[in-house]
Amino acid sequence: MSRFERKVALVTGGRSGIGRAVARRLRDEGATVLTAQRGPDDEFDAVPADFTDPESPDRIVAEVIERAGQLDVLVNNAGMMQEATVEEMSAQDWQRSLAVNLTAPFLLIRAALPHLRRTRGNIVNVGSIEGLGSNPRHAAYCASKAGLHGLTRAVAVDHGHEGIRCNAVAPGWIDTDLNLEFVEGMPDPDAFRRGIGRIHPVDRSGKPEEVAAFAAFLASEEASFVTGEVYPVDGGRMSKLSLP
Incomplete structure (x- = not known):
């Protein structure tokens, strides 16, 4: 498959987890892929990034253009999660979550738009x-992801006439290295895995490659009439009502 031949993609947080799977999928389908995150990337051409720094996004996009000459696909994947209720969370931690999960994507989109327009x-x-529901003690994460979903729709509405599409994937429980490490830290990892499986109609958790496959579809011309949408990739979890 070569849906992205002669295309250039920037994937933030592309060194691990869902970001790594997306970067690999786009590369395997022909794209030139650059990633952006703290530190080097041993697999892809990487741009150093600090997503708490509001000046970083402009520099990242400029670096991509300097190295690759164009930008066709922007994947805003980098994110963070802090566990705290509203009462427990400091204003500083709240602002940090919003900076990484919402403000950085906004600034990256703003910087990328002139190039995506071309x-x-x-x-x-x-x-x-x-961003659609909430787990306990995830106040800032939920708020920032709901904001990102809203930003997705706004960008699609404002820039669709310029030929720019904007969509979002909303993953559920995905077996990233971070989540697998969390599971292994449980008192009974096997029981925890069975419990996670039971909350999904498909009876299992998801794989990063499954999110990547759908993200690649959205980024491809096969989805040319799709914009402004938020798609759960969650094994049906959000469709399943809990039992009493």
Whole structure:
């Protein structure tokens, strides 16, 4: 498959987890892929990034253009989660979550728009089912991901006439290295895994590659009439009502 031949993609947080799977999928389908995150990337051409720094996004996009000459696909994947209720969370921690999960994507989109306009490119934001519902003690994460979903729709509405599409995927429980490490830290990892499986109609958790496959579809011309949408990739979790 070569849906992205002669295309250039920027994937933030592309060194691990869902971001790594998306970067690999786009590369395997022909794209030139650059990633952006703290530190080096041993697999892809990487741009150093600090997503708490509001000056970082302009520099990242400029670096991509300098190295690759164009930008066709922007994948806003980098994010963070802090566990705290509203009462427990400091204003500083709240602002940090919003800076990484919402303000950085906004600034990256703003910086990328002139280049995406030239290529009639598109944006895929990695939101979360926690932008649609909430797990306990995830106040800032839920708020920031809900904001990212709203930003997705706004960009699609404002820039669709320029040939720019913007969509979001909203993953559920995905077996990233971080989540697998969390599971292994449980008193009974096997029981925890069975419990996670039971909350999904498909009876299992998801794989990063499954999110990547859908993100690649949204970024491709096969989705040319799709914009402004937020798609759960969650094994049906959000459709399943809890039992008493």
